Amino acid sequence: MLRIVVCVSGGGTNLQAILDGIDAGKVTNTEVIAVISNNAGAKALQRAEEKGIPGICISPKNYENREAFNRGFTDELCRRKPDLVVLAGFLVKIPDQAVAAFANRIVNIHPSLIPSFCGVGYYGLKVHEKVLERGVKVTGATVHFVNEGMDEGPIIAQKAVAVEDGDTPEILQKRVMEQAEWILLPRAIDDIANGRIGLVEGKVRRLQGNVTGLI
Ligand code: GAR
Numbered sequence: 001m002l003r004i005v006v007c008v009s010g011g012g013t014n015l016q017a018i019l020d021g022i023d024a025g026k027v028t029n030t031e032v033i034a035v036i037s038n039n040a041g042a043k044a045l046q047r048a049e050e051k052g053i054p055g056i057c058i059s060p061k062n063y064e065n066r067e068a069f070n071r072g073f074t075d076e077l078c079r080r081k082p083d084l085v086v087l088a089g090f091l092v093k094i095p096d097q098a099v100a101a102f103a104n105r106i107v108n109i110h111p112s113l114i115p116s117f118c119g120v121g122y123y124g125l126k127v128h129e130k131v132l133e134r135g136v137k138v139t140g141a142t143v144h145f146v147n148e149g150m151d152e153g154p155i156i157a158q159k160a161v162a163v164e165d166g167d168t169p170e171i172l173q174k175r176v177m178e179q180a181e182w183i184l185l186p187r188a189i190d191d192i193a194n195g196r197i198g199l200v201e202g203k204v205r206r207l208q209g210n211v212t213g214l215i
Pocket of ligand 1: 008009010011012013014015044088089090091109110111122123124127177181
């Protein structure tokens with residue numbers, strides 16, 4: 001059983017997609033053991049509570065400085081001993097010590113086709129604003145492993161979504177969620193939980209035969 005901790009900052013619709021996937025039997029061999037948020041008011045924490053999943057708030061605001069927050073966040077993760085950490089709309093930079101402690105065991109969902117519209121300053125609705133400003137015709141979402149860089153780790157899955165005339169950032173965000181994010185993230189977790197993907201020379205590959213999975 002893959003024990004996962006999901007980190008969220010806001011609405012938690014991606015968390016909900018994971019929970020629904022587990023309930024529907026589309027995500028197998030997986031248990032959400034805790035939800036961590038940097039925002040005490042996050043709807044995602046309510047979603048966790050409704051499911052009887054422990055919800056924890058760890059906010060940089062409650063620590064003396066960033067260093068102390070980084071330690072607190074990493075310690076909390078280590079205490080929970082997850083097999084996988086899932087960043088499902090977690091808008092805080094993951095401390096390097098957490099990345100080191102969970103090497104190739106943290107995945108993130110990003111609402112664009114990486115390497116476009118990603119990196120510092122590209123998160124949430126801002127990504128879709130920049131997509132519309134640039135006038136690209138195709139956008140999408142990416143699930144990737146997290147390394148020390150910002151949105152730079154090995155890519156697990158991507159799905160393209162059309163940008164349409166008249167889109168607002170909100171309309172586009174919803175389409176990207178519905179057509180890409182809520183499908184890709186649960187599926188990537190299911191693939192990891194069932195040993196279907198692995199890292200070969202820094203790239204994610206579908207495993208065939210008796211190659212060992214990541215977890
Ligand atoms: C999602 O669109 C997710 O891809 C994005 O935040 C949103 C959270 O929505 N994440 C990033 O921008 C990370 N760089 P949700 O709380 O409803 O799942």
